Amino acid sequence: MHxxxxxxxxEYLETVRKKSFIVMTILLPAMMFGFTVLPSxxxxxxxGEMQKVVIATSDAQFGEDVREQFTNLPAEDxxxxxxxxxxxxxxxxxxxxxxxxxxxxxxxxxxxxxxSHEIDGYLWAPPGALAQRKLSYRSRNSGDLDTVGTxxxxxxxxxIHQSLSKHGASSQEIDDVLKPVDVDAKKIENGKVTESGxxxxxxxxxxxxxxxYVTILMYSMSVMRSVLEEKNSRIFEVLLSAAxxxxxxxxxxxxxxxxxxxxxxxxxxxxxxxxAQAIMIGGEKFRLNLSIGxxxxxxxxxxxxxxxxxxxxxxxGASVNSEQEAQQFQFLIMMPMIVSVIFMTPVILQPHSTMAxxxxxIPFCTPLLMYIRILVETPPAWQIALSLVLLIGTIxxxxxxxxxxxxxxxxxxxxxxxxxxxxxxxxxx
Amino acid sequence: MEPNPHSGVDTPMHTVExxxxxxxxxxxxxxxxxxxxxxxxxxxxxxxPNGAGKTSxxxxxxxxxxxxxxxxxxxxxxxxxxxxKRIGYLPETSGLYKRMKVSExxxxxxxxxxxxxxxxxxxxxxxxxxxxIAGWMDKKTEELSKGMQQKxxxxxxxxxxxxxxxxxxxxxxxxxxxxxxxxxxxxxLNKEGRTILFSTHRMDQVEKLCSSICLINRGEAVLQxxxxxxxxxxxxxxxxxxxxxADDFLHENGLVQSFNNYGNYVEVRLSPxxxxxxxxxxxxxxxxxxKFELVEPSLEDIFIDVVGKADA
Numbered sequence: 163m164h165x166x167x168x169x170x171x172x173e174y175l176e177t178v179r180k181k182s183f184i185v186m187t188i189l190l191p192a193m194m195f196g197f198t199v200l201p202s203x204x205x206x207x208x209x210g211e212m213q214k215v216v217i218a219t220s221d222a223q224f225g226e227d228v229r230e231q232f233t234n235l236p237a238e239d240x241x242x243x244x245x246x247x248x249x250x251x252x253x254x255x256x257x258x259x260x261x262x263x264x265x266x267x268x269x270x271x272x273x274x275x276x277x278s279h280e281i282d283g284y285l286w287a288p289p290g291a292l293a294q295r296k297l298s299y300r301s302r303n304s305g306d307l308d309t310v311g312t313x314x315x316x317x318x319x320x321x322i323h324q325s326l327s328k329h330g331a332s333s334q335e336i337d338d339v340l341k342p343v344d345v346d347a348k349k350i351e352n353g354k355v356t357e358s359g360x361x362x363x364x365x366x367x368x369x370x371x372x373x374x375y376v377t378i379l380m381y382s383m384s385v386m387r388s389v390l391e392e393k394n395s396r397i398f399e400v401l402l403s404a405a406x407x408x409x410x411x412x413x414x415x416x417x418x419x420x421x422x423x424x425x426x427x428x429x430x431x432x433x434x435x436x437x438a439q440a441i442m443i444g445g446e447k448f449r450l451n452l453s454i455g456x457x458x459x460x461x462x463x464x465x466x467x468x469x470x471x472x473x474x475x476x477x478x479g480a481s482v483n484s485e486q487e488a489q490q491f492q493f494l495i496m497m498p499m500i501v502s503v504i505f506m507t508p509v510i511l512q513p514h515s516t517m518a519x520x521x522x523x524i525p526f527c528t529p530l531l532m533y534i535r536i537l538v539e540t541p542p543a544w545q546i547a548l549s550l551v552l553l554i555g556t557i558x559x560x561x562x563x564x565x566x567x568x569x570x571x572x573x574x575x576x577x578x579x580x581x582x583x584x585x586x587x588x589x590x591x
Numbered sequence: 592m593e594p595n596p597h598s599g600v601d602t603p604m605h606t607v608e609x610x611x612x613x614x615x616x617x618x619x620x621x622x623x624x625x626x627x628x629x630x631x632x633x634x635x636x637x638x639x640p641n642g643a644g645k646t647s648x649x650x651x652x653x654x655x656x657x658x659x660x661x662x663x664x665x666x667x668x669x670x671x672x673x674x675x676k677r678i679g680y681l682p683e684t685s686g687l688y689k690r691m692k693v694s695e696x697x698x699x700x701x702x703x704x705x706x707x708x709x710x711x712x713x714x715x716x717x718x719x720x721x722x723x724i725a726g727w728m729d730k731k732t733e734e735l736s737k738g739m740q741q742k743x744x745x746x747x748x749x750x751x752x753x754x755x756x757x758x759x760x761x762x763x764x765x766x767x768x769x770x771x772x773x774x775x776x777x778x779x780l781n782k783e784g785r786t787i788l789f790s791t792h793r794m795d796q797v798e799k800l801c802s803s804i805c806l807i808n809r810g811e812a813v814l815q816x817x818x819x820x821x822x823x824x825x826x827x828x829x830x831x832x833x834x835x836x837a838d839d840f841l842h843e844n845g846l847v848q849s850f851n852n853y854g855n856y857v858e859v860r861l862s863p864x865x866x867x868x869x870x871x872x873x874x875x876x877x878x879x880x881x882k883f884e885l886v887e888p889s890l891e892d893i894f895i896d897v898v899g900k901a902d903a
Contacts, residue, residue, distance in 0.1 A: 168702055176690060397686035400747070402655045404675060404703040573655070 165405040169413025170420065177384065177421045187425055190376065191432050213309065216272060216284040218261045219292065225260035227320035228285075232258050232312065256312075264288040276302060285313055295321075367510055367537045370460060371503070373429065374467065374530055377422045379499055382471040385418045386488060389479030389572070398572045407569035411561075415472045422468060423461075459536050466550075467529025470557050471495060477564035480571030481584060498526035506534060513539040523549050525556035604631040604667060606755050606786040607652060612661035614647050621647040623810040624661065629788060629803070634781055636801035637790040638890075640898055644810040645790045646683065649757055653678055666754070676705050679753035683760045683790075685740050687747075689733040693724070696732060697747055704751035711750060718746040722772065737764045745773060749780075756780065759790045774800070794891040804890075808898050822887045829888045830859045830867055836878020846870050851892060856882070860892060 177183055215232075219225045233256065261268065261284075272284045283301025291297050297317060299310055319340055326336045392398055401410060474495050482488045505527075509518040513535045522531040523545070532549045535541045567584060607629040614622045622644045629635040639645050650656045652663060654670055663670040666677065688696055694715060701711025719725040722742045727735055735743065741764045748756065758777070762770045777800070781787055791797060797804060798818070805815040814821060833856045841850050841857065846869060848862040861867060871883055888896075 165703060168699060172688075172691070172699055176688070391689075395686060395689065396682065396684045397688060399655070399682035399684070400680065400686040400700070400744075401703070403653050403678070403680040403682075404700070406672070573650075 165409040166413040166416060169405070169410055170417035173388065173414055173417025174420045174424075177418070178424065183421070183425070186380070187428050191429055212255055212257050213283075214257045214259070214281040215309070215313075216259045216261050216275075216281050217287065218264055218268065218272060218284055219287040220262055220264050220289055221292070222260060222262050224287075224292070224320060224324065225262070227323050228316050229258040229260065231316035231319045231323070232256055256309075273300065276300060283309065285317075287317075364510070367534055370456075370537065371506060371530060371534065373426060374460070374464060374533065375499060375503060377425060377464070378467050378471050378529070379496065381418045381422045381468065382475040382495060383492070384421075385414055385472040386475035386479035386492075387485065388414060388418075389476050389568070390482070390485060390488060393480065393572050394483070402573075407572065408565050411473070411476050411565050411568050414476060415469055418472055419465060419468045422464065426464070456537060459533060462550075463529040463533045466553050466557060470525070470529070470553070470560060471499075473557070473560045473564040477567040477571070480568040498524075499530070502527045502530035505531065509534050510538050514541070519545065523552060525549075525553045528553045605629060605664070606631045606633075606666060607788070608662075608664035609648070609652070610662040610664070612648070612651055612658045612663065614644075614651055614656065614658050620810055622651065622658075625807065625810065625812055627805045627812060627815060629786060631786055632781070632784050633803055634777075634787045634789065634801045636797035636804040637788060637807070638792065638794070638797060638804055638894065639807040640792055643807045645807065646759065647810075648807070649680070649759060649788075649790060653680055653757070676751060677754045678757065679748035679751065679755070680757045681745055681748045681759060681761055683763070685737075685744050687732050687740060687744060689731070691732055692728075693719075693730055693732055693735065693743055694728040697728075697743070697750065700747040701750040706751055714750050715746065718749060719743075721776070722746055738766060738769055741765055742769065742773070745776075753785070755786045755788070757788045757790070760793075761789070762791075762793070762796060794889065794894050798890045806894065806897060813897050814893070818890070821893065822890075825888045825893060827885045827887055828861050828863075829886050829892065830861065830870060831882065831884045831886050832857050832859060832874060832880065833882035834874055834878045834880050839877055840870065840873045843870075843873060846873070849896070851895070858886075858889075858892065860888065860896070 217225045217228055219228075259281075261272070264286075269286060272281070272286075275281045276283060279302075283299055283303075283306075286298045286300065299313055301309070322340065323336050326339070327333075331339075392401070398410075478488060478491055478495065482491065502521075505517075505521055508515075509521065509531055512518060518531070518535060519541070521527050522535050522541075524531075528549045532541075532546065536546065605628045607627075609625055609627050611624045611626055612622055613620070613624050625644070625648060627637075637645050637648065647656070651658045652665070652670075653675060654663075654672060665671075665674045668674075691699070694712070697715035697719075698708055698711040701714065702708060706714070716725070716728070719728055722745065724735070724739050724742055724746075727739060732740065732743070741761075745761065756777070761773060761777075765773060777787060789797060789801060801818060803815070803817045804821070806813050838857070841847055841859070846862055846865045848860045848865075850857055850859045859870070861870065867885060871880070874880055874883070
């Protein structure tokens with residue numbers, strides 16, 4: 163036990179002092195920040211620019227109504243789900259002009275204005291098109307779905323406005339009718355409504371998955387490299403005259419796991435202000451779903467997943483002679499991780515399906531997939547318990563097998579062992 | 592002198608005793624039923640050409656591998672893992688963590704052998720001063736030269752004051768000054784009663800230091816005993832000749848069994864029963880003799896003789 167601690171501490175200190183650890187600890191959150199928060203910040207900045215839009219319609223009153231809807235009404239209603247994008251149109255501002263000339267010459271003139279950047283686009287609404295409710299919007303950027311969505315919503319509301327006014331409704335009454343409905347998704351857990359739900363759950367699932375995936379993969383690979391390094395520097399000869407291979411392997415895995423946990427802890431501390439930032443930008447719906455229970459499960463699945471994968475990595479490192487050789491076999495370790503990531507979205511959408519249940523009980527997928535299910539919709543307790551039993555059983559078996567491969571492999575130099583040879587190693591007493 | 596109560600007069604205490612030890616990897620037999628004894632307090636040489644099974648033998652001695660058959664007795668008992676705390680092993684190739692600081696690494700090795708961190712640190716400091724690398728204790732191991740790393744590895748094997756030291760090619764990579772420093776320390780440790788095992792193929796070193804040897808070839812012991820006995824059994828049957836002129840006499844089959852040309856002189860092994868005076872006459876006929884001396888065969892000659900015969 164004392165030796166395991168010594169090896170673990172050595173492994174831990176050496177890794178934590180490395181430059182790559184410090185770089186990785188800062189770089190990964192920076193990258194995640196770059197991929198998630200930054201685009202929406204940029205998008206909301208861009209919307210600060212005034213968009214010049216011309217509404218060409220012979221009905222001046224209709225034009226006024228559309229303009230009013232454009233500038234006054236709540237943003238949520240402007241967006242149909244089809245047009246929902248990352249950026250938030252509520253802060254975009256439009257300069258809407260009305261043009262009552264709908265002759266073909268004017269259409270040509272407006273086209274030229276768009277071309278010369280005088281305006282950003284125009285809505286072509288001659289009387290016939292309005293009756294058919296088929297208008298066209300012409301702009302340099304046909305991919306600007308936000309503006310198109312805002313326009314179509316505004317036109318639709320203007321038409322409703324017009325027709326209700328004809329039936330004698332007051333402007334106030336019409337606004338009440340058109341008021342958007344807010345559906346708030348919240349998760350029921352243990353019979354209680356929780357504060358989390360919707361996008362918040364989705365984001366925290368993705369975030370925690372990336373953390374689990376990246377740290378397990380990264381540090382199991384670092385266990386492999388460190389075994390290889392010790393093998394190539396022949397340091398095993400010395401270490402084995404003082405400790406057993408099992409102590410060495412256990413110390414190595416424990417040290418690397420401690421490094422992984424340290425990194426996660428640093429990230430969690432870094433993430434707290436970032437999450438607050440995300441809520442400021444995106445509103446309450448971005449609130450992360452990180453309850454104490456979820457974090458405990460995170461720790462449990464991290465450690466178990468980590469031990470499973472790094473035992474495999476240690477055995478791999480012991481049975482090859484160089485990193486190039488090891489790379490050919492890394493897919494053996496990465497495959498179940500990649501499978502888990504591929505099935506992540508289906509499992510999030512249908513966490514109680516037979517497929518999700520079956521996959522999450524496969525020990526190599528359990529750390530990622532069972533954890534997703536717990537986050538999204540807590541599965542029955544017996545399933546969690548079963549998955550843990552299977553996982554721990556597999557870890558026990560893998561440790562027994564891998565420490566045998568390790569024990570023989572670390573003293574074998576020269577040629578790469580064949581599979582039958584590895585099987586033979588398992589039989590050595 | 593009173594007889595030692597723990598060991599009878601007939602059976603002196605042995606630090607290590609291998610009995611019919613065998614180790615094979617697949618079909619290759621690395622060590623073939625090897626038996627040897629290393630007397631307590633002696634300096635013992637385990638000799639053999641590259642690949643003879645020296646390292647395999649040492650690994651079984653200290654439990655890194657387990658023999659397929661046979662017995663390993665350590666300090667008079669069947670080998671147990673806690674014997675390791677009384678053994679120091681210097682492997683042939685340096686096995687050090689490259690990125691660790693010298694002092695931290697020495698402390699780690701001390702702790703692995705059961706020392707407290709404080710004890711390990713003070714002993715490491717003392718030894719680094721003795722081995723003249725004290726100025727490097729705060730450097731990373733990879734910044735040290737090969738010779739300094741060898742000295743550092745040597746210190747790592749001594750920190751826990753082992754009773755039994757295993758030195759696998761300890762002088763490799765050391766210049767003559769450092770080799771002498773290391774040799775002096777080893778002799779000092781031996782005087783304190785510690786047993787030392789040298790594993791090497793450098794015969795000249797063994798000849799200077801060891802009292803007993805075991806020569807192994809292809810996993811088998813081909814020659815063992817005290818250095819004195821072995822040399823005596825070969826007799827003064829070698830002649831060192833310094834000469835100027837023709838070397839026809841070297842090919843005189845009746846007199847010369849084998850010879851070894853060192854450039855400045857030639858060492859000739861006489862055929863059994865041959866008269867050295869006859870050879871002297873023969874040499875003098877064709878060349879000018881500067882030196883003609885009867886000597887004991889060097890260990891190297893014995894080594895080449897024995898191994899050559901076995902391989903023939």
